[in-house]
Amino acid sequence: MSNDQGAIRCLVAKVGLDGHDRGAHVVARAFRDAGFEVIYSGLHKAPDEIVQAAVQEDVDVLGISILSGAHDTLVPKVMNGLEEYDAKSDTLVLVGGVIPEEDRDDLYDEGVAAIFGPGTSIEETVEFVRTNAPER
Amino acid sequence: MNSDDDALLEDLLAGKYRALARVISKIEDRSTGYRELVSELYAHTGGADVIGITGSPGAGKSTLVDKLAETYRERGETVGIVAIDPSSPFTGGAVLGDRIRMASTVGDMDVFVRSMSARGTLGGLSTATADAVKAMDAFGKDKIIIETVGAGQNEIDVVRTADTVAVLVPPGSGDEIQTLKAGILEIADVFVVNKADRDGADRTVQELREMISLDDGGQGHGSDPSGHHGPGTGVGHGTDTDSSTAVDDGTVEEWTPPIVETIATTGDGIDALVDELSAHRTYLVESGERATKARNRYAEEIRTLLREDVHAILEDELERAGGTDELADAVRRGETDPYTIADELLDPVERCLEELDVEGSGEP
Known part of the structure; x- marks a missing residue:
């Protein structure tokens, strides 16, 4: 007998040398209030640590917050790590923060599903997750 | 069981992290087929020591668990951690923050940390926890630590799925120790006074010791001033029997919860805690208590x-x-x-x- 009680699980991650976590906190709270289970990584995590957490926690959604400008090196490292554990194809990866327009296509090519820059509404982000969280 | 689950089980037993993570998700979600999966897991379990860590919010549980995991890893053992946080009864959402404190073991996949929220009802959490522990056991973890806030029946049921339960008491709890009596005292196999460098730690140890000796029927077990009294220091019997050995008639003496002082942030006292946990394990095996516990636990699961x-x-x-x-x-x-x-x-x-x-x- 089973009754599916699946909740959407998200990892909200701060990666690299970047101490600005207000945005990550706001998103974590909003996700919680939307009924998601949110795992928050804490500050200054290496890509490996993010991958480890994402795999072990079996999250549906990985939200990476980067305001340091190092997205072009950090995000690919995370994506490669997910690939290594066969987790890339069914994890919805979002990037939040200040990402210049010209860098965005590269991130999409890496497998990032969406990029949310400054000014994005919380509702929009939550709705995107609800619509696009992978079916398992 | 369908072929997907068969493959999943095979991968889990082969030691693939992703498969273990996915099986635990299925257990949590109670998705179709999870029962058959867990049934299959049972045949591969029994190898792990299961340790429950509980205590009030801010007692230092996550930090202590982190250091425990590090110590076990140094001794060459693999570790699984199930960290349970409350979820909102209104939205079902939760922020699971225990991972933040687990910094000593990052980058080491042989420490498998899984955060779970208290979703579900009617003993659902303890079932889900017990099943997640089964999955980690079948995966081959040597030590499995369940970490939960010691508030409410739900959480107490959860730590009871462990073989050995350590209860954390922050210093200066004062009257709080009185409130601990109901429920928490009975489940503690080891008391940990964490943040032992803080004011009031000595007093807290003293109060705990009094409480334990009262609980002992005043046999005097709790009068050892060293704060270390493992299984049967023999104080109440007027003999000099070596600690942790059986008394003369061949039966193993009853377990009296020892009090360990730790400073989790620096790792002080962690070795002593590991020793007490293993002493309790020895006691469980020698006294036959392990079998009794297992039987009670399975009865409860059924x-x-x-x-x-x-x-x-x-x-x-x-x-x-x-x-x-x-x-x-x-x-x-x-x-x-x-x-x-x-x-x-x-x-x-x-x-x-x-x-x-x-x-x-x-x-x-």
């Missing part, structure tokens, strides 16, 4: 499963009867009462059981 199943059947029945709204409204209008309704709804089930009884008694 009961919980049955309760959930019957509950689900009744929910369906209730749905067929038109749901609770109409019935509740009838109570509100004063036409009937909840007891009558429950009786009426259960009546067909009871009659079915009686008929079975009649048929059954006809057999030789």
Whole structure:
């Protein structure tokens, strides 16, 4: 007998040398209030640590917050790590923060599903997750 | 079991992290087929020591668990951690923050940390936790640590799924220790006074010691000033029997919870804690208590499963009867009462059981 009680699980991650976590906190709270289970990584995590957490926690959604400008090196490292554990194809990866327009296509090519820059509404982000969280 | 689950089980037993993570998700979600999966896991379990860590919020549980995991890893053992956080009863959402404190073991996949929220009802959390522990056990973890806030029956049920339970008491709890008495005292196999460098730590140790000796029926077990009294220091018997050995008649002396002082942030006292945990394990095995505990635990698991199943059947029945709204409204209008309704709804089930009884008694 089973009754599916699946909740959407998200990892909200701060990666690299970047101490600005207000945005990550706001998103974590909003996700919680939307009924998601949110795992928050804490500050200054290496890509490996993010991958480890994402795999072990079996999250549906990985939200990476980067305001340091190092997205072009950090995000690919995370994506490669997910690939290594066969987790890339069914994890919805979002990037939040200040990402210049010209860098965005590269991130999409890496497998990032969406990029949310400054000014994005919380509702929009939550709705995107609800619509696009992978079916398992 | 379908072929996907077969493959999943195979991968888990082969040591693939992703498969273990996915199996635990299935357990948490109670997704289709999870029961068969867990049934299959049982055959591969029994190898792990399961340790429960509980204590009030801010007692330092996550930091202590982190250091424990690090110590076990240094000794060459693999570790699984199930960290449980409360979820909102309103939205079901949760922020699971225990990972933040687990910094000593990052980059080491042999420490498998899984955060779980307290979703589900009616003992569902303890079932899900016990099943997640089964999955980690079958995966081959040597030590499995369950970490939970020690508040409420739900959490107490959770730590009871462990072989050994350590209760964290922050210094200066003062009267709080009095409130610990109900429920927490009974489940503690080891007391940990964490943040032992803070003011009031000595007093807290003293108070705990008094409480333990009272609980002992005043046999004097708790009078050892060193704060270390493992299984049977023999104080109350006036003999000099070596600690942790059996008394003369060959039976193992009853376990008295030792008090360990730790400073989790620096790692002070962690080795002593590891020793006490392993001493308790030895005691469990030698006294036969481990078998008794396992039996009680399985009995409880069977009961919980049955309760959930019957509950689900009744929910369906209730749905067929038109749901609770109409019935509740009838109570509100004063036409009937909840007891009558429950009786009426259960009546067909009871009659079915009686008929079975009649048929059954006809057999030789």
